[in-house]
Amino acid sequence: MADGYLWLRALHIIAVISWMAGLLYLPRIYVYHCGVAPGSEASETFKVMERKLLRYIMNPAMIATFVFGIGLIWILSPGIWQQGWLHAKLTLVVALAVMHGMMAKWRRDFELDRNQHSARFFRWMNEVPTVLMIGVVILAVIKPF
Numbered sequence: 001m002a003d004g005y006l007w008l009r010a011l012h013i014i015a016v017i018s019w020m021a022g023l024l025y026l027p028r029i030y031v032y033h034c035g036v037a038p039g040s041e042a043s044e045t046f047k048v049m050e051r052k053l054l055r056y057i058m059n060p061a062m063i064a065t066f067v068f069g070i071g072l073i074w075i076l077s078p079g080i081w082q083q084g085w086l087h088a089k090l091t092l093v094v095a096l097a098v099m100h101g102m103m104a105k106w107r108r109d110f111e112l113d114r115n116q117h118s119a120r121f122f123r124w125m126n127e128v129p130t131v132l133m134i135g136v137v138i139l140a141v142i143k144p145f
C-alpha cells in the first residue's frame with residue numbers, strides 16, 4: 001500500500017507539472033497570436049501550436065492529474081476528508097479546470113479567426129493559473145488547516 005501511495009503521488013506530481021506547463025504557456029501563445037493578421041502564415045502556425053498543446057499535452061495531463069489525485073484520495077480515505085486543506089485545494093483545482101475550459105474556447109475562436117480579446121487581456125489571463133497553482137501547492141505541501 002505504501003509503495004502504491006508513493007507511486008501515485010509521484011505520477012500525480014508529474015501530471016501536475018505537465019498540465020501547469022500548458023496552462024502557463026498557452027495564454028502566452030495567444031498574446032503573440034493577437035499580434036498577427038488572421039489568415040496569415042504566422043496565424044496558421046500559431047493555430048497548429050495551440051491545437052497540439054491543448055490536445056496532446058494539456059487534455060491528457062489534466063485527466064491524469066485528476067485520476068492520480070482521486071487515487072490518492074481513495075488510498076487516504078476516509079480520514080483525508082476531515083482535512084480542511086483538501087477542500088480548499090479542490091476548490092482551487094476546480095478554478096484551474098474552468099481556466100482550462102476557457103482556454104479551449106479561446107483556441108476555437110482563434111481557429112475560426114473570430115478572437116475578440118486583446119493581447120493585454122491574455123497577459124492578465126496568464127497570471128490566473130500562476131496564482132491558483134501557488135495556492136494549490138502550498139495547501140498540498142504545508143496542509144495549513
Ligand code: HEM
Pocket residue numbers: 009012013016020065066069070072073076080093096132133136137140141
Ligand atoms: C482533482 C484534482 C486533484 C486531486 C483529487 C488531488 C489530490 C491530492 C491528494 C489526495 C494528495 C496527497 C496528499 C498527501 O499525500 O497527503 C495530493 C498531493 C499533491 N497534489 Fe494534488 N490533487 C489534485 C490536483 C492537483 C493540482 C492541480 C496540483 C498543482 C497545481 C496538485 C499538487 C499536488 C502536490 C504538489 C502534491 C504533493 C504534496 C506532497 O507530496 O507533499 N494537485 N493531491
